[in-house]
Amino acid sequence: MSVTLPDEQTRQAAPPRAETLLSVENVDMVFGGLKALNEVTTQILHGQIKGIIGPNGAGKSTLFNVVTGIYTPTNGDVCLNAESLVGLKPNEIAERGIARTFQTIRLFGDMSVLENVMVGQHVRTRTTFLAAALRLPAARREERAMRERAHELLALCGIPDKADTLAGNLPFGQQRIVEIARALATDPKLLVLDEPASGLTGVERDELVALIRRLRDDGMTIVLVEHDMQLVMNLVDEVLVLDYGRAIAEGPPDQIKTDPAVIAAYLGEDAGSLV
Amino acid sequence: MANKYGDVIGVAVLAVAVLLIGLFQVFQPGGATFGDLTGGIVTFSTMVRIGILTIVIVGLNMLMGYAGQISLGQAAFYGMGAYASAVFSTRPELFGLPESLVAMWWWPWVVILAAMGFTGLFAYLVGRPILRLKGHYLAMATLGLGIMVYILFRENFGFRTTETNITGGYDGLFDVPRLAIGGFSLWPVERYYFFVWAIALIVIVLAMNMVKSRPGRALRAIHSSEIAAETMGVDTASFKVQVFVISAVFASLAGSLYAHFQAAVSPAPFSFEGSLDLVVMAAVGGMASVWGAPFGVATILVLEDLLRARLDLIFEGASGEIEVIVFGGLLVLIMIFMPEGVFVGIRNRINAWREERAGAAGDALPEQGAAK
Numbered sequence: 072m073s074v075t076l077p078d079e080q081t082r083q084a085a086p087p088r089a090e091t092l093l094s095v096e097n098v099d100m101v102f103g104g105l106k107a108l109n110e111v112t113t114q115i116l117h118g119q120i121k122g123i124i125g126p127n128g129a130g131k132s133t134l135f136n137v138v139t140g141i142y143t144p145t146n147g148d149v150c151l152n153a154e155s156l157v158g159l160k161p162n163e164i165a166e167r168g169i170a171r172t173f174q175t176i177r178l179f180g181d182m183s184v185l186e187n188v189m190v191g192q193h194v195r196t197r198t199t200f201l202a203a204a205l206r207l208p209a210a211r212r213e214e215r216a217m218r219e220r221a222h223e224l225l226a227l228c229g230i231p232d233k234a235d236t237l238a239g240n241l242p243f244g245q246q247r248i249v250e251i252a253r254a255l256a257t258d259p260k261l262l263v264l265d266e267p268a269s270g271l272t273g274v275e276r277d278e279l280v281a282l283i284r285r286l287r288d289d290g291m292t293i294v295l296v297e298h299d300m301q302l303v304m305n306l307v308d309e310v311l312v313l314d315y316g317r318a319i320a321e322g323p324p325d326q327i328k329t330d331p332a333v334i335a336a337y338l339g340e341d342a343g344s345l346v
Numbered sequence: 347m348a349n350k351y352g353d354v355i356g357v358a359v360l361a362v363a364v365l366l367i368g369l370f371q372v373f374q375p376g377g378a379t380f381g382d383l384t385g386g387i388v389t390f391s392t393m394v395r396i397g398i399l400t401i402v403i404v405g406l407n408m409l410m411g412y413a414g415q416i417s418l419g420q421a422a423f424y425g426m427g428a429y430a431s432a433v434f435s436t437r438p439e440l441f442g443l444p445e446s447l448v449a450m451w452w453w454p455w456v457v458i459l460a461a462m463g464f465t466g467l468f469a470y471l472v473g474r475p476i477l478r479l480k481g482h483y484l485a486m487a488t489l490g491l492g493i494m495v496y497i498l499f500r501e502n503f504g505f506r507t508t509e510t511n512i513t514g515g516y517d518g519l520f521d522v523p524r525l526a527i528g529g530f531s532l533w534p535v536e537r538y539y540f541f542v543w544a545i546a547l548i549v550i551v552l553a554m555n556m557v558k559s560r561p562g563r564a565l566r567a568i569h570s571s572e573i574a575a576e577t578m579g580v581d582t583a584s585f586k587v588q589v590f591v592i593s594a595v596f597a598s599l600a601g602s603l604y605a606h607f608q609a610a611v612s613p614a615p616f617s618f619e620g621s622l623d624l625v626v627m628a629a630v631g632g633m634a635s636v637w638g639a640p641f642g643v644a645t646i647l648v649l650e651d652l653l654r655a656r657l658d659l660i661f662e663g664a665s666g667e668i669e670v671i672v673f674g675g676l677l678v679l680i681m682i683f684m685p686e687g688v689f690v691g692i693r694n695r696i697n698a699w700r701e702e703r704a705g706a707a708g709d710a711l712p713e714q715g716a717a718k
C-alpha cells in the first residue's frame with residue numbers, strides 16, 4: 072500500500088458529492104450469441120439518483136445482474152469505491168454495500184414482512200447457529216436490536232403496520248415497498264431498483280417517489296430502471312439510455328429528452344412517451 | 347400472544363405428557379403397564395423409539411422443512427452414530443485402542459460425542475460438493491450417499507475375513523452395553539425412556555432457538571428464493587452446509603442412543619428404506635415446524651404398531667404385504683387431506699377456528715379486537 076496523503080484521508084472521511092461510487096467500465100455480457108451488454112461504461116456518483124431507460128430487452132436488468140454479482144461479466148470491470156467487484160458472489164457484493172430489488176418481486180413470501188426485513192440485516196449481523204441455539208446474551212441482544220431496526224425501516228418506508236403480515240399476502244404495491252425496506256436493511260451504499268414503480272397504482276407511485284426522494288435527502292445513492300418517462304425525468308439527476316446492450320446516451324434528463332439517438336431508439340417503440 | 351409463548355407452552359405440554367407416560371409405566375397403577383393401556387398394541391418401547399427418532403427428524407426438518415434441501419440419505423448419518431457406538435463401545439481394540447476402555451462407564455459417552463464429531467465432519471466434507479446440486483439432483487446424490495454407506499455397513503467395509511469383522515455384515519453387532527453415569531445405570535427401559543426424552547426435549551429447544559433467529563431466517567430465505575437470499579447477503583452455500591452438518595450430528599446422536607437401546611445394530615434400518623421412512627415421518631409431522639417432528643414420528647410408529655397388531659382382524663390371514671399397502675394408503679390420505687403435515691395441519695385448523703371465534707367476539711368488543 073502506498074503512503075496515504077493528507078488530502079486522501081480527508082476525502083475518505085467525507086466523500087465529496089462529485090466522487091464516483093460505482094464505475095462500470097467497458098462491460099460486455101454475452102449469452103451464447105447474444106451480446107446483452109456491449110462495452111457499457113458509466114459512473115454513478117455519491118448521492119446521485121441515476122435512471123436507466125431503454126426499450127424492452129435493452130440489457131437494463133442484465134446490467135443490474137452484473138453489478139450485483141448474479142452474472143459475471145464476459146469482459147470489463149465493475150468497481151465500488153475503486154475496488155473491483157468482478158468475481159465476487161452476490162452475498163459478498165451485498166456485504167460491500169450494494170443492495171437491490173427485483174423486476175419480478177422476490178420476497179420471501181411465507182415469512183412476515185418484519186422477517187423479510189430482518190433477512191436484509193443478515194449481512195450486518197453475526198449470530199451463529201450455536202449462539203442462537205444456546206440463546207447467548209449477545210445473540211439475544213442482537214436479535215432485539217435487529218427487530219427494533221426492522222421496525223424503524225418499516226416506519227421509514229411508510230408501512231409500520233404491516234410488520235406481522237405475511238409478505239406474500241400483501242398487495243403488489245406494498246410488496247415492492249417491502250423489497251426496498253429489505254434492501255435498505257443491508258445498510259447499502261448503493262441502492263439498485265429494477266422497475267420499482269411497475270404495476271403500482273397512481274397513489275402508490277407517488278408514495279414511492281416520495282420515499283426515493285427521502286432516501287436521497289438522507290444521502291443514499293440510487294440507480295433505478297423505469298419505463299415511466301415522466302417519473303424518471305422528474306426524479307433523477309442523470310439518465311443512461313441503453314439500446315441493444317449499448318449505452319447510446321447519458322446526461323441530465325433535459326438533454327436526454329432531445330437527444331436524437333434516443334428519440335431514434337424509441338421511435339416505433341413508444342416515441343410519445345419521451346415528451 | 348399465543349405466538350410468543352406458544353413454543354414454551356408446547357415444550358411444557360410435551361414434557362408433561364412424557365412425564366405422565368413414564369410415571370404410569372413406573373408405578374403401574376392398578377397393575378397396568380403402559381402397554382396394557384393401549385390394549386398391548388403400542389408398547390412402552392415404542393415410546394422410547396419415538397423419542398430417539400424425534401431427534402433425527404428435528405434435524406431433517408431443519409434441513410428439508412426450513413432450508414428446503416432434500417436428503418434421501420439421512421439414515422446414513424443415523425447409522426454412523428449407531429455403528430460407531432456399537433463398534434467402539436464393544437471392541438475398541440479393533441482400532442488400536444486399549445481393550446480396558448470397555449469397562450469404563452464413561453467410554454460409551456466419549457464414543458457418542460466422537461461419533462457426532464466424526465459424522466459432522468463427514469457431512470461437512472460430502473455436503474460441500476453435494477449441496478451445490480438442487481432439486482432432483484440433490485435427491486439423487488443424497489440417495490447415492492445413503493446407499494453407499496449402507497453397503498459399507500452391510501458388507502463389513504469390504505473385508506471378507508472374520509479377523510477384521512468390524513460391522514458384522516448382515517447379522518450386525520450384539521452385546522452393545524447400556525449407558526451408565528458412574529455407578530448409575532440408565533437401564534431398565536423406564537430410566538432409558540426418561541433419558542432419551544430429556545435429550546429429545548433439549549434438541550427440540552435448541553432447534554427452536556435456532557430456527558427463530560438470524561440463522562433460521564437465513565435458512566427459510568434460502569428455501570424461498572436462493573437468489574434473493576444471496577443478494578441480501580446470505581452465504582447460501584455455507585448455510586446449507588451448516589444445516590446439513592447439524593442434521594447429521596443430530597442423526598448420529600440418535601443413532602448412538604438407538605444402539606444402546608437395542609443393545610445391537612444391524613444394517614437394515616440404515617438402508618434406503620430407512621431414509622425414506624425418515625422423510626415420510628418429517629413430511630407427515632409437518633415440514634417447516636420443529637413441532638412436527640415428535641408428531642410425525644409418533645403417527646408413523648403408532649400406525650405401524652396398530653396395523654401389525656390389528657390388521658388380521660380386518661383382513662383374515664393378512665400378510666406383511668397387506669400391512670404395507672394399508673400403511674401406504676393411509677399415508678396417501680394424510681398427504682391429500684393434510685399436505686402441510688399432521689401437526690401443522692391440525693394447528694392451522696385450530697388457529698383458523700380460534701380466529702373465527704375471535705372475529706365474532708371482536709365485533710362485540712372492538713377495543714379488545716384491535717389490541718390483539
Ligand SMILES: Nc1ncnc2c1ncn2[C@@H]1O[C@H](COP(=O)(O)OP(=O)(O)OP(=O)(O)O)[C@@H](O)[C@H]1O
Nearest residue numbers: 102105107125126127128129130131132133134174
Ligand atoms: N440468463 C440469460 N440467458 C440468456 N439470455 C439472457 C439472460 N438474461 C438476459 N438475457 C437476454 O439479454 C437481453 C437483455 O435482457 P434484460 O433482461 O437485461 O432486458 P431489460 O432491458 O431489462 O428488458 P425489460 O425492460 O423487458 O426488463 C434480452 O434479450 C434477454 O433475453
Ligand SMILES: [Mg+2]
Nearest residue numbers: 131132133174
Ligand atoms: Mg428488465
